[in-house]
Amino acid sequence: MSSDVCCFAEARRVAIFGGTHGNEMSGIMLVSMWTKNDSEIRRSRVHTKPFMCNPRAVEKCARYIDTDLNRAFTAENLSTPGGDELPYEVRRAKEINQIFGPKGSPDAYDVIFDLHNTTSNMGSTFILESSTDHFNLQIVHYIKKAMAPESCMVLLNEHPQLKYATTRSVAKHAVGLEVGPQPQGVLRSNIFESMRMIVKHALDFIELFNSGVEFPACRVEVFRVHERVDYPRDTNGNISAMVHPHLQDCDWEPLNPGDPMFQTFDGRTIVYEGAGPVYPTFINEAAYYEKHQAFVTTFRETLAVNSIRKNTK
Numbered sequence: 001m002s003s004d005v006c007c008f009a010e011a012r013r014v015a016i017f018g019g020t021h022g023n024e025m026s027g028i029m030l031v032s033m034w035t036k037n038d039s040e041i042r043r044s045r046v047h048t049k050p051f052m053c054n055p056r057a058v059e060k061c062a063r064y065i066d067t068d069l070n071r072a073f074t075a076e077n078l079s080t081p082g083g084d085e086l087p088y089e090v091r092r093a094k095e096i097n098q099i100f101g102p103k104g105s106p107d108a109y110d111v112i113f114d115l116h117n118t119t120s121n122m123g124s125t126f127i128l129e130s131s132t133d134h135f136n137l138q139i140v141h142y143i144k145k146a147m148a149p150e151s152c153m154v155l156l157n158e159h160p161q162l163k164y165a166t167t168r169s170v171a172k173h174a175v176g177l178e179v180g181p182q183p184q185g186v187l188r189s190n191i192f193e194s195m196r197m198i199v200k201h202a203l204d205f206i207e208l209f210n211s212g213v214e215f216p217a218c219r220v221e222v223f224r225v226h227e228r229v230d231y232p233r234d235t236n237g238n239i240s241a242m243v244h245p246h247l248q249d250c251d252w253e254p255l256n257p258g259d260p261m262f263q264t265f266d267g268r269t270i271v272y273e274g275a276g277p278v279y280p281t282f283i284n285e286a287a288y289y290e291k292h293q294a295f296v297t298t299f300r301e302t303l304a305v306n307s308i309r310k311n312t313k
C-alpha cells in the first residue's frame, strides 16, 4: 500500500456558479438566494462567491443566447481579442475567465462548483474532469458518506474527444454538480434541496481541509465516459425512434448486448449491440437532442484516492 499524502494549498477562494445554462432552475434559484443572503454558504476559513454565469439566458429562461457557454472556455476563445462582434457567450466566457481565472494560472480560483440540472433520471451526480485530482476525489468521497443512504454518483469525463471546455474549468479544481430529474424551466423542491445539501457538505469539507484535517486514503466508484449514442435518424436528420421504455429513467443501470435501446414510431425495438455491458447516463436529456446524443455510455471503475492535507508552509 502506498502511503502517499498529497499536499494542496488552502482552498480560500471558492465560487458557486449557477445559470451556466439559463433554464436549469435549481442552481439559478440557489445562487440568486445566496447572492441576497450568504449566511448559509459562509464559512470562517473560506471565501465563497455565488455567481450567475449567463444572466441574459436566465432572463430568457433559455439554455443560451448564441452558443453553449459550457463549451466556450477553449484556449482559442479565451485568447482571441475582440468584442461586440463575438457571440454573447464567448464575450461572457472571457469576462468569467478574467474574474475567476485566468484558466491554468496560479491566480485562478481554487474551487468552482457549477450547478446544473438535467431532465434525465440521474439523481445527484458529480461531474469530474480528471482522475488524478485527489482533492476533488476526496470532496466527492466526503459528500458520498455524508449523503448516505442517499446515493451520489460520479461521472468522470476524461475522454479525449468527448471532453468539453466547461465554465468551471477556469478553476484549479473544477466540480460539476448535475441533479435530476427536473424539467427545463421548472423548480422541483426535492431537487433544489438535494443540491443545497450537497453544496453545504462541500463547503464543510473545504472548511475542515483548511483547518488542517487530514483525509485518509480511500476508494471512490466512478463512471467513466465511454461513448455518445445518438437517436436513430432519417435521411433528413430527423429522429426516427425514441428512447425505449425499458431504458427510459434507467440511468446508471447496466445495458447489456441485446437489451432494448430505442423504439421506432411504428413500434419496432432497436437493441444494444455492443460487446459487453455499459452503464448509460444522461438518458433522454432535453438539451442533448441538438447535440445528437440520446445518452452517453460509461464504464464503472473504482479509483484509489490518496490521503490529502493542506501545505504546512
Ligand SMILES: CC(=O)N[C@@H](CC(=O)O)C(=O)O
Residues within 6 Å of the ligand: 021, 070, 116, 117, 118, 119, 127, 166, 176, 178, 285, 287
Ligand atoms: C444537461 C447539461 O447541461 N449538462 C451539462 C453537463 C456538464 O456540466 O458537464 C452540459 O452538457 O454542459
Ligand SMILES: [Zn+2]
Residues within 6 Å of the ligand: 020, 021, 024, 115, 116, 117
Ligand atoms: Zn447544464
